[in-house]
Amino acid sequence: xxxxxxxxxxxxxxxxxxxxxxxxxxxxxxxxxxxxxxxxxxxxxxxxxxxxxxx
Amino acid sequence: xxxxxxxxxxxxxxxxxxxxxxxxxxxxxxxxxxxxxxxxxxxxxxxxxxxxxxxxxxxxxxxxxxxxxxxxxxxxxxxxxxxxxxxxxxxxxxxxxxxxxxxxxxxxxxxxxxxxxxxxxxxxxxxxxxxxxxxxxxxxxxxxxxxxxxxxxxxxxxxxxxxxxxxxxxxxxxxxxxxxxxxxxxxxxxxxxxxxxxxxxxxxxxxxxxxxxxxxxxxxxxxxxxxxxxxxxxxxxxxxxxxxxxxxxxxxxxxxxxxxxxxxxxxxxxxxxxxxxxxxxxxxxxxxxxxxxxxxxxxxxxxxxxxxxxxxxxxxxxxxxxxxxxxxxxxxxxxxxxxxxxxxxxxxxxxxxxxxxxxxxxxxxxxxxxxxxxxxxxxxxxxxxxxxxxxxxxxxxxxxxxxxxxxxxxxxxxxxxxxxxxxxxxxxxxxxxxxxxxxxxxxxxxxxxxxxxxxxxxxx
Numbered sequence: 001x002x003x004x005x006x007x008x009x010x011x012x013x014x015x016x017x018x019x020x021x022x023x024x025x026x027x028x029x030x031x032x033x034x035x036x037x038x039x040x041x042x043x044x045x046x047x048x049x050x051x052x053x054x055x
Numbered sequence: 056x057x058x059x060x061x062x063x064x065x066x067x068x069x070x071x072x073x074x075x076x077x078x079x080x081x082x083x084x085x086x087x088x089x090x091x092x093x094x095x096x097x098x099x100x101x102x103x104x105x106x107x108x109x110x111x112x113x114x115x116x117x118x119x120x121x122x123x124x125x126x127x128x129x130x131x132x133x134x135x136x137x138x139x140x141x142x143x144x145x146x147x148x149x150x151x152x153x154x155x156x157x158x159x160x161x162x163x164x165x166x167x168x169x170x171x172x173x174x175x176x177x178x179x180x181x182x183x184x185x186x187x188x189x190x191x192x193x194x195x196x197x198x199x200x201x202x203x204x205x206x207x208x209x210x211x212x213x214x215x216x217x218x219x220x221x222x223x224x225x226x227x228x229x230x231x232x233x234x235x236x237x238x239x240x241x242x243x244x245x246x247x248x249x250x251x252x253x254x255x256x257x258x259x260x261x262x263x264x265x266x267x268x269x270x271x272x273x274x275x276x277x278x279x280x281x282x283x284x285x286x287x288x289x290x291x292x293x294x295x296x297x298x299x300x301x302x303x304x305x306x307x308x309x310x311x312x313x314x315x316x317x318x319x320x321x322x323x324x325x326x327x328x329x330x331x332x333x334x335x336x337x338x339x340x341x342x343x344x345x346x347x348x349x350x351x352x353x354x355x356x357x358x359x360x361x362x363x364x365x366x367x368x369x370x371x372x373x374x375x376x377x378x379x380x381x382x383x384x385x386x387x388x389x390x391x392x393x394x395x396x397x398x399x400x401x402x403x404x405x406x407x408x409x410x411x412x413x414x415x416x417x418x419x420x421x422x423x424x425x426x427x428x429x430x431x432x433x434x435x436x437x438x439x440x441x442x443x444x445x446x447x448x449x450x451x452x453x454x455x456x457x458x459x460x461x462x463x464x465x466x467x468x469x470x471x472x473x474x475x476x477x478x479x480x481x482x483x484x485x486x487x488x489x490x491x492x493x494x495x496x497x498x499x500x501x502x503x504x505x506x507x508x509x510x511x512x513x514x515x
Contacts, residue, residue: 012240013239013240013243016240016243016244016247016359017243017246017247017250019247020246020247020248020250020251020356021250023250023251023254024250024251024253024254026254030251033251033356034356034357034358034359035357037247037356037357037359038357038358038359040359041240041359041362044236044240045236045237045240048236048237048240049232049236052235052236
């Protein structure tokens with residue numbers, strides 16, 4: 001369970017920071033960026049407890 | 056034990072309250088790095104960044120001031136607080152009781168508890184700016200607002216205050232866990248908000264973002280303002296030795312470098328990011344721009360921004376209400392922890408109604424340090440200089456006095472002079488006076504103790 005949580009959690013963190021970088025570069029619209037960040041937020045708060053409990 | 060829990064449990068004084076931390080309980084450096092990184096990327100950062108812009112800080116002054124001011128703070132933690140904490144292995148409260156006696160510690164507890172309430176109140180205000188975004192009737196506070204902005208605002212603040220108080224009464228473990236989960240994500244939201252704001256700026260020239268021109272009605276600060284604020288905004292924790300409670304668990308002195316994580320991630324990157332959000336508002340609305348964090352972050356990154364502001368405010372305010380409750384309980388030991396927390400929560404909620412605490416956060420944090428830091432100077436004198444200077448060490452524990460009048464005068468008089476000096480010399484921030492007040496307290500304590508409490512051998 002822990003490796004999955006770490007992998008998905010890492011993807012969620014990337015999903016928090018990469019969309020605004022793409023928005024800054026002009027490769028992504030603002031609404032798409034906000035949606036991607038919201039989904040990543042939900043995923044992070046599901047995986048973080050599993051990840052951190054395992055530690 | 057999770058790092059955040061480690062800290063809060065110490066403050067809860069459930070472990071080694073009145074004894075040295077034994078060797079078996081000492082922790083390695085990794086326990087401290089995460090805790091400091093999380094604790095200093097918090098709700099307050101959303102207000103402090105914009106206030107730098109409002110106070111007219113230029114780009115160069117901001118970056119250089121933050122780099123050097125935070126370095127000074129880290130060095131203070133490493134070479135002063137950690138040294139004292141590792142040598143004594145006591146909590147601040149226990150060490151103070153050994154020097155000053157029980158009654159004076161109660162005075163410290165009361166001051167600490169009250170200031171905690173106001174700090175938590177500012178965080179309730181910050182959270183309310185996020186919760187209020189979906190409700191058009193909630194008028195967001197501006198710099199000039201010191202009173203509640205309306206009925207809808209008051210209702211939101213009271214509801215948030217009630218929830219936070221209720222959770223704090225139930226304990227702190229759940230909030231500490233959420234804070235741990237949120238910490239890395241929150242930091243990324245700060246950075247993401249800044250990145251998402253850059254494309255919307257009218258000009259990306261650094262001097263057009265941090266213009267060096269204060270918003271109307273605010274004082275102007277430059278390099279020294281940023282430097283002193285970055286150094287002394289946590290003066291109560293390092294110079295004031297509040298973090299003895301945490302660092303007494305350090306196995307190695309290198310744990311004293313851990314605050315660098317909080318200073319450079321939270322007090323550098325997060326402040327710069329938050330200031331960028333407000334700089335954008337200034338470019339759009341001029342002096343009418345509102346520094347309310349909720350709407351600014353919502354505009355930049357949407358709903359995740361609001362979630363971040365609420366969690367940041369909540370995870371800062373909740374342990375603070377809890378600690379304030381403990382401080383009040385220290386003053387009135389017969390009061391149950393739940394009732395003490397309820398009182399603290401009520402004071403915090405009332406404070407949260409008034410945006411003045413959040414809007415004047417730079418001043419409030421400076422006053423907070425000036426009031427609480429001087430006791431650290433008294434501890435330093437007692438630990439390092441007392442024997443050399445012929446002053447009684449730990450006079451209260453040694454039976455020399457049950458109420459250390461020298462410590463009271465050395466605490467109150469320099470702090471009062473500091474308050475007066477800030478006004479008299481028109482200092483833009485109280486943090487300009489923190490170091491002189493701290494040194495003054497140490498000098499007062501030496502002189503008064505030489506007269507009132509000389510070491511037994513010195514008496515002969």
